Structures are given as C-alpha cells and as structure tokens.
Amino acid sequence: MHIIKIDLEKCIGCKECYWACFVDVIRWDDAQDRPVVAYPEECATCNWCELSCCNEAVEVIPVNPVPYPEPYPKFAYPASYVTS
Numbered sequence: 001m002h003i004i005k006i007d008l009e010k011c012i013g014c015k016e017c018y019w020a021c022f023v024d025v026i027r028w029d030d031a032q033d034r035p036v037v038a039y040p041e042e043c044a045t046c047n048w049c050e051l052s053c054c055n056e057a058v059e060v061i062p063v064n065p066v067p068y069p070e071p072y073p074k075f076a077y078p079a080s081y082v083t084s
C-alpha cells in the first residue's frame with residue numbers, strides 16, 4: 001500500500017488535493033475543513049495531489065512490494081552495458 005502524507009501544519013484547506021485525486025484516496029473532512037487520506041490502497045501514485053498542493057503539504061511515497069525490473073537487463077541488451 002502506498003503512503004500519502006498530508007502535513008496538516010502546512011495545509012491551508014484549499015481543497016486542491018481533494019479535487020485532484022481522481023480516485024477515492026483523498027476525501028474531505030468537513031468538520032476539520034481539511035483533507036483526509038481515506039483509501040490509500042486505491043492510490044495510483046499519479047502524484048497529481050502532490051503537484052496540485054500550493055503549499056507542499058502532500059507527499060506521495062510509492063511502496064512497491066516487488067522492485068521494478070532493470071530497464072535494460074544485461075542478458076537482453078548486452079550492448080547497453082559496454083563501457084569504454
């Protein structure tokens with residue numbers, strides 16, 4: 001599950017992160033007038049909430065249980081590993 005951190009000390013309640021999230025991850029707490037991370041398991045790590053925040057209060061930390069493969073594995077692209 002990915003981690004979405006919202007620094008409520010920095011947050012000014014502009015709602016941009018809430019509007020930015022195209023899935024259900026960030027919801028709005030009407031009582032506190034602040035965003036709340038409701039469904040982090042649905043995060044697509046698009047980073048749009050982080051980029052939308054005018055006050056750098058949102059941080060998306062991808063957590064991938066399986067590491068990404070090497071983009072150019074040596075056995076398939078030996079030429080890319082040649083150094084001179």
Ligand code: SF4
Pocket residue numbers: 004020021022023025026042043044045046047048049050060
């Ligand atoms: S990274 Fe994308 S999917 Fe995840 S909480 Fe932010 S806007 Fe929503």
Ligand code: SF4
Pocket residue numbers: 006007010011012013014015016017018034035052053054055056057058
């Ligand atoms: S975009 Fe940033 S400042 Fe605006 S509500 Fe979200 S966390 Fe708060």
